[in-house]
Amino acid sequence: MTNTGQLTGLNGPKRIIIIGASGMIGSRLCALASDQDIPLIATCRSHPVEGCRLFDMAYDHLVQLAPTLGAGDVVYLLAANSDPNAVFREPDAARLLNVNATLRLAREAMAVGARVVFVSTEQVFDGAGGFCEDDMPKPQCLYAQQKVEVEQTLLAEHGDICIVRAGALVGDLPSDNCIVAKTYETLLKPEACMARDNVFTVTDVHDIANVLLLLSNPSQHRLYHVAAGPEVSRTVLADLVMEMSRYGSDMTYKTVNFADIPYAEPRGCVTWMKSKRIQDEFGYSFTPTPQVVRQKVQLLDDWRKAS
Numbered sequence: 260m261t262n263t264g265q266l267t268g269l270n271g272p273k274r275i276i277i278i279g280a281s282g283m284i285g286s287r288l289c290a291l292a293s294d295q296d297i298p299l300i301a302t303c304r305s306h307p308v309e310g311c312r313l314f315d316m317a318y319d320h321l322v323q324l325a326p327t328l329g330a331g332d333v334v335y336l337l338a339a340n341s342d343p344n345a346v347f348r349e350p351d352a353a354r355l356l357n358v359n360a361t362l363r364l365a366r367e368a369m370a371v372g373a374r375v376v377f378v379s380t381e382q383v384f385d386g387a388g389g390f391c392e393d394d395m396p397k398p399q400c401l402y403a404q405q406k407v408e409v410e411q412t413l414l415a416e417h418g419d420i421c422i423v424r425a426g427a428l429v430g431d432l433p434s435d436n437c438i439v440a441k442t443y444e445t446l447l448k449p450e451a452c453m454a455r456d457n458v459f460t461v462t463d464v465h466d467i468a469n470v471l472l473l474l475s476n477p478s479q480h481r482l483y484h485v486a487a488g489p490e491v492s493r494t495v496l497a498d499l500v501m502e503m504s505r506y507g508s509d510m511t512y513k514t515v516n517f518a519d520i521p522y523a524e525p526r527g528c529v530t531w532m533k534s535k536r537i538q539d540e541f542g543y544s545f546t547p548t549p550q551v552v553r554q555k556v557q558l559l560d561d562w563r564k565a566s
């Protein structure tokens with residue numbers, strides 16, 4: 260049975276603060292917290308969003324946002340430049356946000372006794388796949404290296420910290436530019452290429468929102484993986500999309516090796532993780548990948564038909 264992140268029966272947080280609440284994960288976490296009547300401060304940066312306060316983590320301080328921040332509060336650090344291409348193009352600007360500002364806010368929160376939940380990525384890995392929380396990261400791209408730097412710094416510091424590594428997420432809004440949407444769009448273009456040996460996980464964004472809320476409570480560990488199963492390769496994902504879409508006959512691709520794709524910098528090829536701790540500790544069941552893909556493809560088909 261799926262655990263929906265309901266905090267009933269546990270000592271829920273006094274208040275949660277979501278930095279990056281207008282994003283794909285943050286918007287779902289906000290909705291979930293609101294449904295459970297958890298007091299909430301939510302932030303966005305570039306444009307006003309209902310229910311969010313403008314906050315730029317490059318300059319602003321948590322004390323301005325939440326002057327009474329302290330024990331019982333939980334600060335979710337979701338804001339980041341999470342596009343590896345953009346991080347590679349502008350490494351210094353990305354570092355200011357992804358490393359410097361993230362660590363500064365985490366330290367501000369921990370200094371007053373608040374719990375910090377930082378979201379990292381499956382892309383910290385590369386190798387044989389099936390990575391558990393105890394496995395050593397091997398980040399290939401700069402984005403992943405910045406995530407590992409923050410992870411390691413926070414784990415080395417004392418404070419109430421929780422790090423959550425997420426696989427590729429799938430959202431159910433037209434604005435969610437997720438892995439299924441990107442694959443769907445690519446397959447409709449001529450000369451689409453899919454790598455047979457690029458293997459990763461695909462997870463419903465509502466699952467990570469549920470898990471993040473569960474982790475607002477003190478937990479057994481400081482590091483968790485959040486990834487649905489089974490893992491998929493690019494070609495398997497492409498085949499699922501083609502099979503499930505009513506536009507499947509308009510889609511095609513050429514099978515290639517990951518090494519043939521001309522990325523500007525190295526990327527993790529086999530990154531898929533296992534979420535053993537979340538399952539063991541919370542009994543959490545993820546929406547299986549084929550179901551996540553099917554739901555998204557149906558939405559994409561409907562939006563395509565309507566446009």
Ligand SMILES: NC(=O)c1ccc[n+]([C@@H]2O[C@H](COP(=O)([O-])OP(=O)(O)OC[C@H]3O[C@@H](n4cnc5c(N)ncnc54)[C@H](OP(=O)(O)O)[C@@H]3O)[C@@H](O)[C@H]2O)c1
Pocket residue numbers: 278279280281282283284285302303304305306314315316317336337338339340341356378379380381424425426427428429
């Ligand atoms: N999406 C995935 O598949 C995935 C997978 C693994 C890990 N992650 C990680 O999970 C986290 C959240 O991902 P997401 O997909 O929800 O991100 P997203 O949709 O790109 O949202 C990013 C959020 O950060 C805010 N933000 C950007 N620059 C900021 C700044 N300087 N100061 C304050 N806020 C700023 C954005 O606000 P505006 O909207 O106002 O610009 C937005 O709310 C990221 O750390 C990402 O690396 C994501």
